[in-house]
Amino acid sequence: MSADQVFHSRSEGIPSEGVKDQYADGKAARTWNKFIGDSTQRTQNYKNFLIGLLRKHGCVSVLDIACGTGIDSMMLVDEGFKVVSVDASDKMLKHALKARWEKRKDAKYDEWIIEEANWETLPRDIQSFLPGTKFDAVICLGNSFAHLLDEYGDQRVQKMCLQNFAECLKPGGLLFIDHRNYDAMIDSGATPGHSIYYNCKYPVDIKTSVLVVRGKPELVALDYCIDTGEEGNGKSDFRLCYYPHKLDTFTKMLDKAFGSRAKHQIYADFKPLADVPVPGFYIHVMEKARN
Numbered sequence: 001m002s003a004d005q006v007f008h009s010r011s012e013g014i015p016s017e018g019v020k021d022q023y024a025d026g027k028a029a030r031t032w033n034k035f036i037g038d039s040t041q042r043t044q045n046y047k048n049f050l051i052g053l054l055r056k057h058g059c060v061s062v063l064d065i066a067c068g069t070g071i072d073s074m075m076l077v078d079e080g081f082k083v084v085s086v087d088a089s090d091k092m093l094k095h096a097l098k099a100r101w102e103k104r105k106d107a108k109y110d111e112w113i114i115e116e117a118n119w120e121t122l123p124r125d126i127q128s129f130l131p132g133t134k135f136d137a138v139i140c141l142g143n144s145f146a147h148l149l150d151e152y153g154d155q156r157v158q159k160m161c162l163q164n165f166a167e168c169l170k171p172g173g174l175l176f177i178d179h180r181n182y183d184a185m186i187d188s189g190a191t192p193g194h195s196i197y198y199n200c201k202y203p204v205d206i207k208t209s210v211l212v213v214r215g216k217p218e219l220v221a222l223d224y225c226i227d228t229g230e231e232g233n234g235k236s237d238f239r240l241c242y243y244p245h246k247l248d249t250f251t252k253m254l255d256k257a258f259g260s261r262a263k264h265q266i267y268a269d270f271k272p273l274a275d276v277p278v279p280g281f282y283i284h285v286m287e288k289a290r291n
């Protein structure tokens with residue numbers, strides 16, 4: 001082989017750079033539950049809201065498509081919902097699987113399904129382990145969707161994924177999806193350390209960097225430093241990157257993915273929009289049209 005030929009040391013399709021699983025090195029995954037803080041304190045911020053809407057719409061089966069370490073899924077299992085949890089990161093799933101194992105004596109947890117799946121291939125991934133299944137509700141919470149960056153500059157992958165989410169729902173099914181208030185973050189250049197989702201009891205420093213391409217914010221990088229004070233390996237540093245969804249554009253993208261007959265409600269930190277002047281998060285609730 002001549003020197004200028006390229007030797008492929010891996011199968012085609014295995015990326016050498018731009019790994020999409022931002023949790024792949026295990027650092028953020030290891031610290032994630034500490035970053036979340038007390039799980040009851042976290043979920044009480046939206047438990048009544050979420051469970052109330054799910055029950056009002058008669059939802060029984062819920063697909064958590066960004067389950068991470070399993071925090072929201074476990075709240076739903078505890079409340080008697082039939083939960084299927086997926087995530088693209090095996091490092092995050094490892095913690096959800098461990099949590100299920102620790103609950104093995106609780107019969108409610110026997111039915112909790114945890115699998116690996118990617119939003120880009122979600123309907124196909126779900127069919128591979130639950131053929132023919134559609135859900136009453138899909139949740140994608142904790143600023144997860146923003147992890148999907150925009151490599152082509154036209155948000156085509158994000159649009160396709162939102163269509164995939166709609167496809168996983170039964171007619172009349174609900175999607176709960178959120179994003180940080182990037183409009184405010186870009187204006188202020190800062191990320192609030194405490195929020196409805198993350199209430200770490202240890203000091204958290206988050207450095208916010210915004211990448212602007214041709215005048216348009218295209219990426220927000222958050223460099224987290226969490227110091228648990230433990231001797232030896234108390235400090236955890238990791239970077240997570242997000243697409244800075246603007247409320248207006250994200251709203252239109254969701255409406256397009258679900259079609260004009262879907263219903264769309266927006267909440268601020270799980271409260272009516274008018275109640276929170278500068279929310280940390282926007283939560284969108286989509287109701288898929290009944291055929």
Ligand SMILES: C[S@@+](CC[C@H](N)C(=O)[O-])C[C@H]1O[C@@H](n2cnc3c(N)ncnc32)[C@H](O)[C@@H]1O
Nearest residue numbers: 066067068087088089092118119141142144147
């Ligand atoms: C910010 S964490 C939130 C996890 C959990 N919902 C919570 O609030 O703690 C985002 C999660 O989205 C997952 N994720 C990112 N991109 C994904 C994709 N394309 N398909 C499936 N999961 C993805 C990540 O692996 C990660 O576990």
